Amino acid sequence: MASHSKKRSTKAGLPPGTLVHIGKKKNVTPRIILLDYDDNGVRESEITTADLADKTRFAHGIQWINVHGLGDTRMMEQIGACFDLHPLVLEDIFNTDQRSKLEDYGDYLYVVLKIFSCEYNGTEERIDSDQISLVLGKNFVLSFLETDDTHFGAVRERLRAGKGQIRQSGADFLMYSLIDSIVDSYFVTLEQFDEKTEVLETELITHPQPSTLHSIYRLKREGVFLRKSLWPLREVISSLQRGDSPLFTRNTLLYLRDVYDHIIHIIESVESLRDLTAGMLDIYVSSVSYRISIVMKVLTVITTIFMPLTLIAGIYGMNFRHLPGLEWEWGFFVVLGVMVTISVGMLALFRWKKWL
Amino acid sequence: MASHSKKRSTKAGLPPGTLVHIGKKKNVTPRIILLDYDDNGVRESEITTADLADKTRFAHGIQWINVHGLGDTRMMEQIGACFDLHPLVLEDIFNTDQRSKLEDYGDYLYVVLKIFSCEYNGTEERIDSDQISLVLGKNFVLSFLETDDTHFGAVRERLRAGKGQIRQSGADFLMYSLIDSIVDSYFVTLEQFDEKTEVLETELITHPQPSTLHSIYRLKREGVFLRKSLWPLREVISSLQRGDSPLFTRNTLLYLRDVYDHIIHIIESVESLRDLTAGMLDIYVSSVSYRISIVMKVLTVITTIFMPLTLIAGIYGMNFRHLPGLEWEWGFFVVLGVMVTISVGMLALFRWKKWL
Amino acid sequence: MASHSKKRSTKAGLPPGTLVHIGKKKNVTPRIILLDYDDNGVRESEITTADLADKTRFAHGIQWINVHGLGDTRMMEQIGACFDLHPLVLEDIFNTDQRSKLEDYGDYLYVVLKIFSCEYNGTEERIDSDQISLVLGKNFVLSFLETDDTHFGAVRERLRAGKGQIRQSGADFLMYSLIDSIVDSYFVTLEQFDEKTEVLETELITHPQPSTLHSIYRLKREGVFLRKSLWPLREVISSLQRGDSPLFTRNTLLYLRDVYDHIIHIIESVESLRDLTAGMLDIYVSSVSYRISIVMKVLTVITTIFMPLTLIAGIYGMNFRHLPGLEWEWGFFVVLGVMVTISVGMLALFRWKKWL
Amino acid sequence: MASHSKKRSTKAGLPPGTLVHIGKKKNVTPRIILLDYDDNGVRESEITTADLADKTRFAHGIQWINVHGLGDTRMMEQIGACFDLHPLVLEDIFNTDQRSKLEDYGDYLYVVLKIFSCEYNGTEERIDSDQISLVLGKNFVLSFLETDDTHFGAVRERLRAGKGQIRQSGADFLMYSLIDSIVDSYFVTLEQFDEKTEVLETELITHPQPSTLHSIYRLKREGVFLRKSLWPLREVISSLQRGDSPLFTRNTLLYLRDVYDHIIHIIESVESLRDLTAGMLDIYVSSVSYRISIVMKVLTVITTIFMPLTLIAGIYGMNFRHLPGLEWEWGFFVVLGVMVTISVGMLALFRWKKWL
Amino acid sequence: MASHSKKRSTKAGLPPGTLVHIGKKKNVTPRIILLDYDDNGVRESEITTADLADKTRFAHGIQWINVHGLGDTRMMEQIGACFDLHPLVLEDIFNTDQRSKLEDYGDYLYVVLKIFSCEYNGTEERIDSDQISLVLGKNFVLSFLETDDTHFGAVRERLRAGKGQIRQSGADFLMYSLIDSIVDSYFVTLEQFDEKTEVLETELITHPQPSTLHSIYRLKREGVFLRKSLWPLREVISSLQRGDSPLFTRNTLLYLRDVYDHIIHIIESVESLRDLTAGMLDIYVSSVSYRISIVMKVLTVITTIFMPLTLIAGIYGMNFRHLPGLEWEWGFFVVLGVMVTISVGMLALFRWKKWL
Helix, strand or coil, X not given: CHHHHHHHHHHCCCCCCCCCCECCCCCCCCEEEEEEECCCCEEEEEEXXXXXXXXHHCCCCEEEEEEECCCCHHHHHHHHHHHCCCHHXXXXXXXXXXXXXXXECCCCEEEEEEEEEEEECCCCEEEEEXXXXXXXXXXXXXXXXXXXXXXXXXXXXXXXXXXXXXXCXXXXXHHHHHHHHHHHXXXXXXXXXXXXXXXXXXXXXXXXXXXXXXXXHHHHHHHHHHHHHHHHHHHHHHHHHCCCCCCCCHHHHHHHHHHHHHHHHHHHHHHHHHHHHHHHHHHHHHHHHHHHHHHHHHXXXXXXXXXXXXXXXXXXXXCCCCCCCCCCCCHHHHHHHHHHHHHHHHHHHHHHCCXX | CHHHHHHHHHHCCCCCCCCCCECCCCCCCCEEEEEEECCCCEEEEEECHHHHHXXXXXCCCEEEEEEECXXXXXXXXXXXXXXXXXXXHHHHHHECCCCCEEEECCCCEEEEEEEEEEEECCCCEEEEEEEEEXXXXXXXXXXXXXXXXXXXXXXXXXXXXXXXXXXXXXXXXXXXXXXXXHHHHHHHHHHHHHHHHHHXXXXXXXXXXXXXXXXXXXXXXXXXXXXXXXXXXXHHXXXXXXXXCCCCCHHHHHHHHHHHHHHHHHHHXXXXXXXXXHHHHHHHXXXXXXXXXXXXXXXXXXXXXXXXXXHXXXXXXXXXXXXXXXXXXXXXXXXXXXXXXXXXXXXXXXXXXXXX | CHHHHHHHHHHCCCCCCCCCCECCCCCCCCEEEEEEECCCCEXXXXXXXXXXXXXXXXXCCEEEEEEECCCCHHHHXXXXXXXXXXXXXXXXXXXXXXXXXXXXXXXXXXXXXXXXXXXXCCCCEEEEEEEEEEEEXXXXXXXXXXXXXXXXXXXXXXHHHCCCCCCCCCHHHHHHHHHHHHHHHHXXXXXXXXXXXXXXXXXXXXXXXXXXXXXXXXXXXXXXXXXXXXXXXXXXXXHHHCCCCCCCXXXXXXXXXXXXXXXXXXXXXXXXXXXXXXXXXHHHHHHHHHHHHHHHHHHHHXXXXXXXXXXXXXXXXXXCCCCCCCCCCCHHHHHHHHHHHHHXXXXXXXXXXXXX | CHHHXXXXXXXXXXXXXXXXXXXXXXXXXXXXXXXXXXXXXXXXXXXXXXXXXXXXXXXXXXEEEEEECCCCHHHHHHHHHHHCCCHHHHHHHHECCCCCEEEECCCCEEEEEXXXXXXXXXXXXXXXXXXXXXXXXXXXXXEEECCCCXXXXXXXXXXXXXXXXCCCCCHHHHHHXXXXXXXXXXXXXXXXXXXXXXXXXXXXXXCCCHHHHHHHHHHHHHXXXXXXXXXHHHHHHHHHHCCXXXXXXXXXXXXXXXXXXXXXXXXXXXXXXXXXXXXXXXXXXXXXXXXXHHHHHHHHHHHHHHHHHHHHHHHCXXXXXXXXXXXXXXHHHHHHHHHHHHHHHHHHHHHHCCCC | CHXXXXXXXXXXXXXXXXXXXXXXXXXXXXXXXXXXXXXXXEEEEEECHHHHHHHHHCCCCEEEEEEECCCCHHHHHHHHHHHCCCHHHHHHHXXXXXXXXXXXXXXXXXXXXXXXXXXXXXXXXXXXXXXXXXXXXXXXXXEEECCCCCCCHHHHHHHHHCCCCCCCCCHHHHHHHHHHHHHHHHHXXXXXXXXXXXXXXXXXXXXXXXXXXXXXXXXXXXXXXXXXXXXXXXXXXXXXXXXXXXXXXXXHHHHHHHHHHHHHHHHHHHHHHHHXXXXXXXXXXXXXXXXXXXXXXXXXXXXXXXXXXXXXXHHHCCCCCCCCCCCCCCHHHHHHHHHHHHHHHHHHHHHXXXXX
16 A cells, blocks of 8 residues: 555655656557447547547537546647646646546536456455546546456447437436446445455364465455545545536436445445454453463363373482382382373363363 | 445446336335325225326325335336426436435425335344435425335325314425434334344343354444434435425424424434444453453462472482482372462462452 | 343333333332422422422422332323323333433433442352432423432431522522532442552452452442443433533533533542552562462472482492492492482572572 | 542533532642732732622622632632522532533633643552632632642732733633643643653663553553644633633633643644554564564474484484494594584574574 | 653743754755756756845756755755745744645645654664655746755756656656655665564564563554655645645646655554554564473473372381381382383373473
8 A cells, every 4th residue: 555655755846737757657559449428329539649639629519538548748748738627637647656536627527537457466365456537528438447457348339229218318427427337346345345344254263374364364454445535435425425516417417326235335335344354352361361361271180190100200219328118019009000190180170170 | 235226337328217126125106095085085096007197186185105125117207297207316216225315396296215124134123214206396295105105004094084283284394204213213213223223232241152252243233324324314304304404394394393303312322322432342342351351360270289289299300319308208288288288378368459 | 241231131122111120129118209399498298299280380490209129110101290200201200221411301301320239149249239310391390219218318317407508599409419519429339449459459469369359359349330331421420410401500500511521520530440450460470470480480490409319319229239438438428428418509590690 | 530520420411500510639728819900009918709799799800719619618618609500510620520511601611621630649640630610700710629739829929920921811811820820731741741751662672561551551541641632622711712701802812722722732733642652562562572483483493403413312322233433533533523414504594594 | 762852841921933953953054056947958056045035036946945954944944035935934844843734725735744853873773754845836846955965866867867758847846756766765765664564473483482572562663654754645636636726737646646645555564554553563472482381391391290209209208117028129110110100101191282
């Protein structure tokens, strides 16, 4: 998690609106995919920034401009100019170390969201997050992704097929569909978490180990990270769903209310998880303590049984000339018998005291 | 608990309003029971969706359409069409992994509630929850249950018998009665919890074991689950009881205020339980620590007493030719006497120091 | 505490307004005491429900109807009819497992309060609570107690003696006086708590035992119970004191503000107590750990000193023919001297290392 | 702390407005000091209640009546009558076990504040609190102190010297000055706390002892006490500074905003302290655990080294006739050599394993 | 941290508005740097208070008066008089132990901020904070720094170069730029923190030591300090960004919204850190417990194996005349074989039981 704000400081002192990529750089060649649709059909094409102005000026339908990869500063400036975006919006798109947020610029809304992925870096799995920026205008939606588009496939499919009301509705419904598909992806992350938790719970009860402890701590750390990332979302969707912006129709607001419920559901699950990891840590500590106490009991029993036996052997090993029984034929066997009696008696005592 | 959001991800990417059953599937044949009542009497019949439109169009009294089992997607679509329900409502009825919520669609209210049951899966008891969806219209109430109807028996009985004001009042009072009977069922769950807590408290103080620890953790986990499930209810009943919707009469609002008090009472009890399980965990850890300290003391006492005795035996076992006392007739007995004296002295010392 | 919601479930499914006694039953014969007073004097009499209607219809002064014991359902119905109480009020009076609450029915206010008592059940002291219901009308106050009236003695005394402004003021001032006397009784409970806490603190520091641990847990549990019982009171008095109801005069509101301050004071003290019990538990665990570490040190010191001595004795007990010193006259004493030197040296080392 | 609500219960049942001294009694002879000042000068005199009415009726400047000692009930009643104070105000002045609070009686404001002092009772230092009551009228300020006036010296000095704007401003500025001097005194208490914390932190890291534990608990308890005492102050100053009362001029409100910032600063510091004591307790427990683990390692090393040596000695002490090497001249030295080799080897192993 | 409120008490009793330097004194010679700029260019000069009045009276552009070092009380009074500042503002500039705060004096805004630096005092690194006071008027900004100006270099650079919109905008944009550069510096502090946390996490998992514990505590303490310092900032920026003051233009408010997001981001990171340090402490305690349990197991294994062997040796060391096998030629080797068998058998048992 620590690495997420790593390069933020490199920007300190620059004037606001300077386009500097903050966060991990992804090696993705920037591409612009334009989807122009209305009730009748969908036109889909990969375009350059040069085409952009032409294509968008004379469009009649809804336009979805999907930008993959943030590497090209100049391209972004042209897009910004074309849609008349505030310099701060462009700056924030590049700064991929943002909180989720909603900013209302009057003519358009700017929304920042996060998408999670589990990455396995060789030794351990780590949850990582990508940033997705969405801009909703009167009849266009801009989406900016750090990497190739793997999240919006289902929405594009639905547009192409004309399933549901998506092609009959405005840009706000497209916006909702994109947000909904992102929020749906959180459920996948949550399920991975729940599975990890269940595996850990079982491990904890059947055979706790030091690695269990580190797994719990890792789970906790990831929970902290998820919580920090998801918490601001509540506010974003809440204020969208309250209908403060005229860009959303009443119909779409009903659907956003649904998304809001999902977000609350997810946040509450993450909070519960936090409670559970705290409980698991306590269980771990208790288990270790318990194991110590078991070992201590064994140790005590051994010591308690062998000490007197060893002492008896030591006593009859003393070199006194006048030591009763040494000369007696059965002396050794009697002493041996006493030893056995003592140990059996002690074992019985311990079993009776429930120490064994 | 982890399993509750398991299948949610299968829905990611589908258009909103798609009817997909989310959550555990219950093998229940869907049935529709219609209860048509007014001041004079009750007509009760099991109907098909074909009858539904006829029966409901010309009804004069209050209608309660009680649907058991959610397996039949087509049936639900017909019911939705008949009562003009929003696609999202139908989607939410099928998605049994919802938070409790209240949605006001103007003409009707949609309420999602949870009902708890203790299931014993062979090795351990687990709290599980079923979802109940209620729709209140001007003169009808729809109720959707995942399984056979075992919760609304008392309400039906009261309708048949005409006890209380239920038959004289409107659909809102029926709605209240159904919610009230669900909230009453929470008290049963709470009592089971309280009993488990008492049993655990006694076990904890009389003979704590590792299984006690797991029971406490399980209790904690169930408390987290209950809390997560009940918390949103507060808001649901609170906004019902504030009377935001014109569907509720002043008279029914008074009764809802009562339900609200019950909900608060239940939530506070669950919160208290949470405090107590935390305390129990601490007690467990302390008890284990205490037992270790007891064993350590025994160990020390044994070691402290036997060590010098064994040393003395060892000393008189050395093979020096000139060792004073070896030849003496009473040497052995004097040494033995010294040993007894030392051990008795030490025991006295330990008892005086309160170590024994 | 667990037992407090025990019998709540028996009521599940009954129509609202059904009079069923919930909570522990107290064997108290129901009695009605009427106190009719104005500026000039007080008339006090025990009456039956038959008298009630007569006596109250033609009364000119303020009437205080004090009902002890809740056993008689019919009597309650007659009182309800006489003062035109809502069925839910009667139901709540019988349900003694309520949260403290205030309900405004327009013509009258219904207030539920709790009173605490320490009961010693043979093995341990337990805090128990009784419910007191108060109804304030234009010129009457109804009070319902589960047991004999031991709480309102002082108020009655003041009424008889005409001390203070109580007889010059309206029913609202009587209501205030009753609430005030209940809140004052909480200070007594709080003081008992503070005493127990002090005793435990001393015990914890001077000689912690397992029973100390159980006392702390019991204190914690009682704190949780008190907190749960008192918390809703804050809201009750707060909304009384805000003057939402026209039944209270400005003069009485000033006095209620005072009661509100007392309640906040009490709740804050209970919260502090909670902090302290958490701290005490930590102290207990630390003390036990510390004792283990002390014992471990003793054990180590013993082992460290005796081990080499025993080895030396063992070495000179080996049966080698050629063992230097065995034949020497002073051999034994030299070895003994070496042993003494080693032990003294080690003791010095340990003392220097602060291990002893 | 527990003792603070000790005598509160003695008042239960008395009519409101009864003047009973609650809290610890201080043996202070009650005195009244009148300070009458305006732009031109200050008249200072000790007066009796008889003078009071005369002196105050015909005053033109601002009057500050400073009462030390609360022993004389009659005197208080006369002061109350003279300034037309509500009976509840007089009652609250005597009840020195109040929360800090602000009560607006229209013509005058009544403010209760706390002042802290560290008292050393022979065995331990304890934080104690005195109550100060302030009443602000149109052109007078009343201040009631439990003990001799040691807190307002600087304000009196400023009045005499005419420094700052105090003599040019109204009674509200005097009120502000008194509150400010009380809040300033909290910084002194806070600094004592910070010092104790630093001392404890050092002790904790260099040589933790059981007494350290008790000091931490005491610090925690005092933190709980301070927090409980200071928290309500936030509200008091906040509502003063919001300017709800016409008694305060805009100019003085600016100064009160400053006091409010100080209060927040102090409360936040106390809250931080609470976090730190929690951390210190954890550190203590960890330190003790660590020390046990160190001792355990020493114990294991000793046992591991001496056990085989003692066994070898025991083996060669067996009385078998045919035991190889016993007759050999160098047998003893070879065995001794083996013993030394084993112990050196083990020490090397342990050092390599970082156990030593 | 404790030292931050150290000298606050020295001020107790002084009249408000008295200029006394509170906090650590920095040995910096006070200097005043005037930056006078408009669209066309920048005039930069070091001036004295004498010049101040002249220079500022006839200025047409925006003026930034940057004061380094707070040592000179008289100079401050002159500046105060020149810009008509309230005495409380001057007092607060000198009192460098303030919370971050915003005060609106109508004509100008007064903002207090904190800047952090890591100081290495020989034995340990400590986070320290400097106070920066900013005053925004209609066309001037005053900035007061405790030490030499190292924080505003980038802003001055941008002014000189005329980069961005800073020279085209008003004093409010300069104010925003200064605040932004301070907030940016927090990211640097946060990154240092994140690095420390990562280093500690690794240390904790690979080789926890007592010094790790102290580092965690130090991290916790610094987290508490940062949190306390940053928390009030949220409110400051929030109320700036809400646009309550007419001094800010709509354009600048958009930029302030951005700063607000940064602050929230930073505070949430500090909060997460707090969660993590708590988790790290638990891990540390668990690790120590685990290590004890490992050592206990080794100890038990050793004891369990050697005890019977030593006993056997002791038995055959007894001096009985009639001891079977002593005379037998292979007796010794058989006994030795038995010993080896026992130890191998026990090792196998322990390995099977997973104790080794």
